[in-house]
Amino acid sequence: MKNFAELTMLLESKGIKPSLQRLLLLNYMNSCHVHPTVEQIYADLAAQGQALSKATVYNTLTLFVKKGILRIVYLDNNEARYDILTNDHGHFVCECCGAIYDEPVEFDQLNLQFPEAGSIRQRDIFYRGVCKRCKDKG
Amino acid sequence: MKNFAELTMLLESKGIKPSLQRLLLLNYMNSCHVHPTVEQIYADLAAQGQALSKATVYNTLTLFVKKGILRIVYLDNNEARYDILTNDHGHFVCECCGAIYDEPVEFDQLNLQFPEAGSIRQRDIFYRGVCKRCKDKG
DNA sequence: ACATGAATTTAGAATCATTCTAAATGCTAT
DNA sequence: ATAGCATTTAGAATGATTCTAAATTCATGT
Numbered sequence: 001m002k003n004f005a006e007l008t009m010l011l012e013s014k015g016i017k018p019s020l021q022r023l024l025l026l027n028y029m030n031s032c033h034v035h036p037t038v039e040q041i042y043a044d045l046a047a048q049g050q051a052l053s054k055a056t057v058y059n060t061l062t063l064f065v066k067k068g069i070l071r072i073v074y075l076d077n078n079e080a081r082y083d084i085l086t087n088d089h090g091h092f093v094c095e096c097c098g099a100i101y102d103e104p105v106e107f108d109q110l111n112l113q114f115p116e117a118g119s120i121r122q123r124d125i126f127y128r129g130v131c132k133r134c135k136d137k138g
Numbered sequence: 139m140k141n142f143a144e145l146t147m148l149l150e151s152k153g154i155k156p157s158l159q160r161l162l163l164l165n166y167m168n169s170c171h172v173h174p175t176v177e178q179i180y181a182d183l184a185a186q187g188q189a190l191s192k193a194t195v196y197n198t199l200t201l202f203v204k205k206g207i208l209r210i211v212y213l214d215n216n217e218a219r220y221d222i223l224t225n226d227h228g229h230f231v232c233e234c235c236g237a238i239y240d241e242p243v244e245f246d247q248l249n250l251q252f253p254e255a256g257s258i259r260q261r262d263i264f265y266r267g268v269c270k271r272c273k274d275k276g
Numbered sequence: 277a278c279a280t281g282a283a284t285t286t287a288g289a290a291t292c293a294t295t296c297t298a299a300a301t302g303c304t305a306t
Numbered sequence: 307a308t309a310g311c312a313t314t315t316a317g318a319a320t321g322a323t324t325c326t327a328a329a330t331t332c333a334t335g336t
Contacts (some may be wrong), residue, residue: 013179019284019332054287059285076212079322110248112263114230116270124264125264126262129260130281131256193315196293215293215322217293
């Protein structure tokens, strides 16, 4: 949880001018951990009375990704999902209810060898299946 | 490398009727390891004089995915990529040249804990960065 | 304050991968 | 042969994303 002053500092530390729209989006993403789609983000902010245009949502999310604040999660070729970059973690995707769970992963301790890699910028792990909740329901 | 008799048997073992189009696609995917897009698959087969309609390419790839012959690799929200399912492996994606490298990964030895998972159907690991070839070029 | 120019936001058009639809073709069994 | 079903097909429809060009906001110098 960060307040607006802290969010402003985060943006400035990344060389991003903290406009109202950018702060609203960063604040939203900072407290939303369900890996929302653009549509969800846009609708939620509109429901709060903060109507940014959808173009701004796209532009700003793309800017945040470029600056290393967010990452995009591509689960299917429908809508992209956005995830605030905190500590590294993996994802478990329930193919029944669609939920995306963050799961702790210590990438450095996996000792993965990628012989073709010159340098690594991002590490992603996705497991897919049925989550416990759905499994219990049968 | 499998011949057409073996590919036919593979399809039948999955409950898929081995039509000419399905065999051509399976044969192509069986010997193509660059994770091609639909467009590439369609163009390559057309260039070989085997013109399937694009709808058939889509339909058949989707069928193969459903039957566990292929998996889809979602790298970005542009075109999906298709990968023949052999032994488990990870992927390294070069953000410079776009190449996708298969990398050996022993998933069972990673000892990953996914507390929310009831059952796991598919495991994916993606690392992204710059490949050695691009890095050497500077 | 005010004007100027740059950055940001915006609405709507354009793009394009994928899915849908409905017709055509090909197979199988009687 | 024929009926019935599966498969293939072309083209239209869909929809997330990107593009474009105009409007607005912001910062700076006078």
